Amino acid sequence: SYEVTQPLSVSVALGQTARITCGGNNVGSKNVHWYQQKPGQAPMVVIYSDRNRPSGIPERFSGSNSGNTATLTISRAQAGDEADFYCQVWDSNTAVFGGGTTLTVL
Amino acid sequence: EVQLLESGGGLVQPGGSLRLSCAASGFSFSSYAMSWVRQAPGKGLEWVSVFNGNGGSTYYADSVKGRFTISRDNSKNTLYLQMNSLRAEDTAVYYCARRESSGYFYFDYWGQGTLVTVSS
Numbered sequence: 001s002y003e004v005t006q007p008l009s010v011s012v013a014l015g016q017t018a019r020i021t022c023g024g025n026n027v028g029s030k031n032v033h034w035y036q037q038k039p040g041q042a043p044m045v046v047i048y049s050d051r052n053r054p055s056g057i058p059e060r061f062s063g064s065n066s067g068n069t070a071t072l073t074i075s076r077a078q079a080g081d082e083a084d085f086y087c088q089v090w091d092s093n094t095a096v097f098g099g100g101t102t103l104t105v106l
Numbered sequence: 107e108v109q110l111l112e113s114g115g116g117l118v119q120p121g122g123s124l125r126l127s128c129a130a131s132g133f134s135f136s137s138y139a140m141s142w143v144r145q146a147p148g149k150g151l152e153w154v155s156v157f158n159g160n161g162g163s164t165y166y167a168d169s170v171k172g173r174f175t176i177s178r179d180n181s182k183n184t185l186y187l188q189m190n191s192l193r194a195e196d197t198a199v200y201y202c203a204r205r206e207s208s209g210y211f212y213f214d215y216w217g218q219g220t221l222v223t224v225s226s
Contacts, residue, residue: 043216
């Protein structure tokens with residue numbers, strides 16, 4: 001079965017750029033979606049289909065996907081961005097989530 | 107406004123059964139694929155199952171195949187998850203989620219979840 005791999009944690013200084021990766025075999029051929037989950041809340045999509053932002057998501061959130069790695073980039077990180085982030089793809093009618101990355105803003 | 111409201115969670119003994127419900131409102135329920143996604147305490151998201159819209163096909167994660175059954179009643183705008191032969195490792199918050207329908211297939215709306223605890 002298909003798997004996607006994320007780092008357990010990423011730290012970023014306030015105002016700097018954070019990058020969270022999502023690795024998988026030829027993941028560049030798939031549509032990658034990114035979700036943000038804050039404590040006690042349901043997940044919320046922040047990037048869909050590699051690089052698209054839903055309405056209401058700040059332009060500071062962006063995405064890319066090529067080869068074996070998709071990347072979520074958060075520019076000008078704010079304290080309110082601290083959360084768990086999950087990438088997700090579909091493979092043969094099965095949704096696959098990455099293990100999640102905890103973003104800490106220092 | 108799209109709303110998804112899960113119910114039916116609770117404490118159940120290993121080997122027992124439970125049926126979760128997800129009441130949907132604010133959109134044409136029958137036109138959308140709906141999924142269940144769970145999250146064990148302190149762990150990540152795990153996809154459980156999907157029920158496609160008008161097509162009616164269903165798919166399951168290997169971890170629940172043969173034990174869980176997803177169903178829907180479009181006349182009641184409700185999604186269900188029948189969970190049998192429950193195990194301790196099924197303990198989790200269960201979310202229902204709508205799958206976006208214009209071709210991108212991300213989960214665009216989520217409920218707040220219902221907690222299932224499997225313990226003796």
